[in-house]
Amino acid sequence: MTTSLPASARDQKPASPLGLHRVLDPLGVLPQAAWRLDPDPAIASDEVRVRVDRLNLDAASYRQLRETYAGDTDKIRHAVLEIIATRGKMQNPVTGSGGMLTGTVEEVGPASPLGLKPGQRIATLVSLTLTPLVITDSLYRWDTKSEQVPCEGHAILFARSIAAVLPDDLPVPLSLAVMDVCGAPALTSRVVHEGAVVAIIGAAGKSGSLSAAAARQAGARSIIGVVPAQSEAALLHESAGLVDHIVIADARDPVGLAEKVKEAGGPADVTVVCVDATGCEGGAILSTAQGGTVIFFSMATSFSAAALGAEGLAADVTMLIGNGYVPGHAEFALDLIRATPSVRALFGRRLTA
Amino acid sequence: MTTSLPASARDQKPASPLGLHRVLDPLGVLPQAAWRLDPDPAIASDEVRVRVDRLNLDAASYRQLRETYAGDTDKIRHAVLEIIATRGKMQNPVTGSGGMLTGTVEEVGPASPLGLKPGQRIATLVSLTLTPLVITDSLYRWDTKSEQVPCEGHAILFARSIAAVLPDDLPVPLSLAVMDVCGAPALTSRVVHEGAVVAIIGAAGKSGSLSAAAARQAGARSIIGVVPAQSEAALLHESAGLVDHIVIADARDPVGLAEKVKEAGGPADVTVVCVDATGCEGGAILSTAQGGTVIFFSMATSFSAAALGAEGLAADVTMLIGNGYVPGHAEFALDLIRATPSVRALFGRRLTA
Numbered sequence: 001m002t003t004s005l006p007a008s009a010r011d012q013k014p015a016s017p018l019g020l021h022r023v024l025d026p027l028g029v030l031p032q033a034a035w036r037l038d039p040d041p042a043i044a045s046d047e048v049r050v051r052v053d054r055l056n057l058d059a060a061s062y063r064q065l066r067e068t069y070a071g072d073t074d075k076i077r078h079a080v081l082e083i084i085a086t087r088g089k090m091q092n093p094v095t096g097s098g099g100m101l102t103g104t105v106e107e108v109g110p111a112s113p114l115g116l117k118p119g120q121r122i123a124t125l126v127s128l129t130l131t132p133l134v135i136t137d138s139l140y141r142w143d144t145k146s147e148q149v150p151c152e153g154h155a156i157l158f159a160r161s162i163a164a165v166l167p168d169d170l171p172v173p174l175s176l177a178v179m180d181v182c183g184a185p186a187l188t189s190r191v192v193h194e195g196a197v198v199a200i201i202g203a204a205g206k207s208g209s210l211s212a213a214a215a216r217q218a219g220a221r222s223i224i225g226v227v228p229a230q231s232e233a234a235l236l237h238e239s240a241g242l243v244d245h246i247v248i249a250d251a252r253d254p255v256g257l258a259e260k261v262k263e264a265g266g267p268a269d270v271t272v273v274c275v276d277a278t279g280c281e282g283g284a285i286l287s288t289a290q291g292g293t294v295i296f297f298s299m300a301t302s303f304s305a306a307a308l309g310a311e312g313l314a315a316d317v318t319m320l321i322g323n324g325y326v327p328g329h330a331e332f333a334l335d336l337i338r339a340t341p342s343v344r345a346l347f348g349r350r351l352t353a
Numbered sequence: 354m355t356t357s358l359p360a361s362a363r364d365q366k367p368a369s370p371l372g373l374h375r376v377l378d379p380l381g382v383l384p385q386a387a388w389r390l391d392p393d394p395a396i397a398s399d400e401v402r403v404r405v406d407r408l409n410l411d412a413a414s415y416r417q418l419r420e421t422y423a424g425d426t427d428k429i430r431h432a433v434l435e436i437i438a439t440r441g442k443m444q445n446p447v448t449g450s451g452g453m454l455t456g457t458v459e460e461v462g463p464a465s466p467l468g469l470k471p472g473q474r475i476a477t478l479v480s481l482t483l484t485p486l487v488i489t490d491s492l493y494r495w496d497t498k499s500e501q502v503p504c505e506g507h508a509i510l511f512a513r514s515i516a517a518v519l520p521d522d523l524p525v526p527l528s529l530a531v532m533d534v535c536g537a538p539a540l541t542s543r544v545v546h547e548g549a550v551v552a553i554i555g556a557a558g559k560s561g562s563l564s565a566a567a568a569r570q571a572g573a574r575s576i577i578g579v580v581p582a583q584s585e586a587a588l589l590h591e592s593a594g595l596v597d598h599i600v601i602a603d604a605r606d607p608v609g610l611a612e613k614v615k616e617a618g619g620p621a622d623v624t625v626v627c628v629d630a631t632g633c634e635g636g637a638i639l640s641t642a643q644g645g646t647v648i649f650f651s652m653a654t655s656f657s658a659a660a661l662g663a664e665g666l667a668a669d670v671t672m673l674i675g676n677g678y679v680p681g682h683a684e685f686a687l688d689l690i691r692a693t694p695s696v697r698a699l700f701g702r703r704l705t706a
Contacts, residue, residue, distance in 0.1 A: 018608075018639075018666065020608065028606075028608060028609070029607075029608070030607055030608065030635060030665075030666075032662075032665050033635075125664075126664070126665055126667065127661070127664075127665055129665070130665055160666065160667045161667065162664075162667050183664065253381075253382075254382075254383055255371075255373065255381055255382070255383065256381070282383060282386075286371075296656070296674075299656070299657050299660065301656045302656065303649070303652070303654045303655065303656045303659075303674060304652050306656075306674045307652065307674050307675055307676060307677060308480070308677070309385075310674075310676040310677065310678055311478075311479065311480075311515075311536070311676065311677030311678045312383075312385050312479055312480055312482070312483055313371065313383075313513065313678075314479065314513045314514065314515050314678050315676070315678060316676075316678060316679060316680055317676065318673065318676070319673065319674035319676055320671065320672065320673060320674070321649075321656060321659045321660050321663075321672035321673070321674060322660055323660060323663040323664065323668070323669075323670065323671070323672055324660060324661070324663065324664030325663055325664045325666075325667050325668060325669060326669060327669055
């Protein structure tokens with residue numbers, strides 16, 4: 001009888017690839033917008049259950065928790081447990097943000113399209129804000145001094161969730177850092193064509209350096225790496241061959257940035273914005289050739305500043321909102337880091353810093 | 354001597370296509386970001402001087418002025434004159450917004466690329482926030498009861514400004530209403546391919562109906578018009594042939610919207626968002642087929658909601674920031690309205706409402 005119960009529950013559940021059947025309150029909204037999800041361990045035929053070993057809390061959520069409870073370990077643990085028990089997911093009600101998790105695949109429904117197998121070590125690439133979750137170990141191993149939360153419990157992946165198998169040949173922190181920004185190089189690779197001049201704003205960062213490597217692989221003729229300071233330029237200098245020209249400029253100064261990009265061989269056919277600073281829209285647009293494309297990956301991008309900025313400059317540029325999801329993006333980015341020692345070294349320096 | 358002065362001033366001015374030479378304070382920023390511009394009537398060789406007859410203040414700016422001065426005509430006139438005299442442009446310092454103007458071309462520099470001729474009646478399609486302006490008539494004809502400001506004075510267009518000749522065969526209010534949204538149909542026309550299924554969210558509005566007409570002309574196989582209420586659906590019903598399917602749905606409800614679009618023949622290859630409501634990103638993404646494109650024209654679009662929403666839904670969609678400028682956009686939209694009686698009738702009903 002006990003073994004038949006999950007199977008029976010499984011059969012009865014109407015599975016939605018988006019996880020709508022897991023939404024308890026309010027009914028009918030998407031899991032991310034829901035107040036409460038059903039984290040029942042019995043999976044539908046297209047779901048996957050993961051044995052969780054670590055949560056990686058979003059930086060904003062972790063900061064809010066530490067500040068609210070003045071760093072008190074017991075209170076922070078209790079707050080996180082309370083959120084997960086109440087909501088069936090780890091979504092900080094104040095910041096609205098979640099994070100990601102790592103774990104081991106435990107059970108795979110026969111209709112799951114994710115291609116996972118029991119025993120595989122994975123990371124989720126969809127947010128914790130939409131992932132059904134139960135924690136069973138009281139978080140006793142978490143000292144709350146970092147947003148990395150060792151834990152025990154389970155999580156559910158839907159048919160349309162995104163997860164990536166952690167590779168054996170790379171350290172887990174490196175893989176997680178790469179996966180965190182893997183949408184940028186994948187979309188850059190789609191947009192950059194053979195012979196293009198590419199400007200990467202924030203080229204010494206994680207998404208910027210991977211995007212530069214992707215642009216090179218896609219056949220860019222010239223890559224202009226823009227950085228805000230000499231220290232970042234030094235990182236690029238050490239990464240031989242990653243970019244062709246290094247430009248030190250304030251990306252918030254449209255005229256100054258565009259002039260320096262021009263001196264370095266611009267304007268660019270494709271400009272990739274990877275810096276988390278506000279006010280970079282005009283500079284990116286002005287550094288891009290008429291008929292070119294700007295890809296905005298920075299979450300600090302203002303939609304209206306970009307739209308009105310292009311109009312005000314009479315700039316005929318295609319402006320893309322950097323979608324964090326491109327099929328195969330994690331594998332693509334991991335392959336890039338394997339194939340590009342300079343980027344791997346740059347990630348290494350950033351991870352130890 | 355007096356006639357040689359403007360020519361001499363003209364020769365000495367280092368002309369910038371973006372108007373940087375007109376920026377007085379702070380030096381080096383773009384005209385839109387400047388506190389003060391130089392509205393000297395002497396033009397550089399690539400500039401155009403326009404005899405202004407009407408300002409069309411941005412709605413937000415006009416509302417702020419009316420509310421601040423409690424509708425007092427003298428005070429509102431004085432405030433606008435003061436802004437223009439101080440800043441050399443009509444940019445409301447509180448709202449940051451401007452508007453557009455109409456006037457008659459007075460002098461065209463020999464190197465101007467805008468293709469204008471003296472005597473032509475034009476409308477500017479770049480914002481007043483970056484247009485050097487002088488008012489000479491104290492605005493005595495403006496009753497301040499509308500954002501339409503009859504006036505006398507002059508304005509300067511740069512090489513990279515955008516202006517459109519007001520056509521003789523269409524009423525001026527209709528032409529201005531069409532030009533106000535002309536970026537949307539032009540970009541829609543670029544993106545829609547032969548045989549595409551297109552969903553227009555806000556199809557009964559100005560930009561929405563023109564975008565529907567543009568999609569039809571570009572060879573769309575099926576056009577799904579989404580509207581929020583029965584009254585808007587009635588407008589579409591009267592516009593025979595503009596769309597193939599009419600869907601009444603709340604665009605802020607992702608699941609509900611996507612289901613209704615699906616019932617009408619979706620998901621869409623191209624979804625065009627033309628409603629000025631917040632929270633429409635998820636619904637637009639979910640109504641679009643994998644590999645499809647979403648064009649966001651609404652200024653209420655949240656960059657992060659779009660980027661994170663697509664990732665959370667594992668949606669492989671291209672997301673475009675609707676650029677208000679596409680070369681030839683005004684002529685394209687005016688031709689559309691001439692060729693599409695149903696859209697012209699719809700504009701007519703909206704303008705008289």
